[in-house]
Amino acid sequence: MKARNFRYIRPASLDHAYRILKDNGDDAVPIAGGQSLLAGLNMRLSAPKLVVDIGDLKELTGQSHAHGTVRLGALTRHGELLRSALVKRHVPLLARAATEIGHVAIRNRGTLGGSLAYADPAAELPACAVALDATLTLGSLAGEREVKAEDFFKGLFETDLMPGELIVAVKFPAMQASTSTGFAELSRRHGDFALVGLAAVATMRGDRIGTARLAYFGCVDRAKLARSVSAAITGLAVPLAGASAFEGAIGADLTPDDTPGLRADTKLRMATVLTRRVLNSLANRAAA
Numbered sequence: 001m002k003a004r005n006f007r008y009i010r011p012a013s014l015d016h017a018y019r020i021l022k023d024n025g026d027d028a029v030p031i032a033g034g035q036s037l038l039a040g041l042n043m044r045l046s047a048p049k050l051v052v053d054i055g056d057l058k059e060l061t062g063q064s065h066a067h068g069t070v071r072l073g074a075l076t077r078h079g080e081l082l083r084s085a086l087v088k089r090h091v092p093l094l095a096r097a098a099t100e101i102g103h104v105a106i107r108n109r110g111t112l113g114g115s116l117a118y119a120d121p122a123a124e125l126p127a128c129a130v131a132l133d134a135t136l137t138l139g140s141l142a143g144e145r146e147v148k149a150e151d152f153f154k155g156l157f158e159t160d161l162m163p164g165e166l167i168v169a170v171k172f173p174a175m176q177a178s179t180s181t182g183f184a185e186l187s188r189r190h191g192d193f194a195l196v197g198l199a200a201v202a203t204m205r206g207d208r209i210g211t212a213r214l215a216y217f218g219c220v221d222r223a224k225l226a227r228s229v230s231a232a233i234t235g236l237a238v239p240l241a242g243a244s245a246f247e248g249a250i251g252a253d254l255t256p257d258d259t260p261g262l263r264a265d266t267k268l269r270m271a272t273v274l275t276r277r278v279l280n281s282l283a284n285r286a287a288a
């Protein structure tokens with residue numbers, strides 16, 4: 001199947017893009033890397049009259065680090081997350097997660113902003129943004145506003161983006177010496193979307209977990225901050241010895257549905273296994 005006919009425009013500037021999006025309302029949709037949108041257009045899941053190509057806008061690019069914050073432009077490609085020395089040093093969770101996104105061709109085109117805006121519940125980067133307590137900068141003709149990642153994801157493919165708004169950049173707290181991060185996912189084949197995955201950020205006190213933010217993906221309708229599990233693991237020594245209280249907390253945070261080929265109780269079991277793996281990996285990093 002092929003997409004319905006649409007007009008295509010490449011704005012000259014970010015303000016130009018905002019103007020086009022405002023003037024065309026629901027008829028217009030932005031395209032960045034096109035790795036999700038084009039598939040949707042070809043399957044006729046949506047049929048916009050106008051596709052606004054934001055992929056060349058310099059205002060949406062760039063990587064910087066200042067005052068303990070790393071700012072990445074919305075057009076940062078998944079492949080750049082893998083290769084960037086700044087990302088590897090200050091937000092290594094993003095570089096680790098990017099290894100699991102699709103395949104090389106997808107990572108070369110797909111963007112950070114596109115992944116967050118698309119809000120696939122099984123995508124890696126939304127969960128990383130939530131675990132890292134990232135802040136999104138959203139822009140429109142009305143100006144810019146900031147939204148915490150955990151407030152940005154509203155439901156299945158639903159976000160806080162208002163009509164005419166674009167993700168401009170994402171700000172991540174830079175890793176501190178005491179911060180440790182962990183990541184794991186289970187998928188049927190490498191590069192497939194995750195069946196269940198987990199991104200974790202923890203402040204370590206020796207071999208004990210101080211504060212923690214765990215975000216699961218692939219389990220429920222969005223990247224989900226697991227407050228109960230995060231609280232239950234506070235003070236735990238890693239590697240874990242035997243069964244742990246966090247296992248009971250997982251059910252309080254995650255209430256998955258049965259999906260074709262995967263029952264809800266299996267997802268919870270997989271989430272428990274992944275949590276144990278990720279927590280034990282924090283111990284290795286703390287030791288390093």
Ligand SMILES: Cc1cc2nc3c(=O)[nH]c(=O)nc-3n(C[C@H](O)[C@H](O)[C@H](O)COP(=O)(O)OP(=O)(O)OC[C@H]3O[C@@H](n4cnc5c(N)ncnc54)[C@H](O)[C@@H]3O)c2cc1C
Binds near residue numbers: 030036106112113122
């Ligand atoms: C075969 C295949 C396998 C894949 N596997 C994975 C995977 O394992 N994990 C994973 O996470 N992803 C996967 N993807 C999706 C890929 O990561 C996409 O690149 C990403 O989801 C969207 O980024 P994009 O830049 O391509 O966005 P686009 O496809 O251009 O846009 C996606 C949506 O976001 C909107 N949008 C884009 N940029 C902005 C912005 N700055 N502000 C506001 N709205 C914006 C668009 O209007 C559109 O609605 C896969 C894709 C394919 C085709």
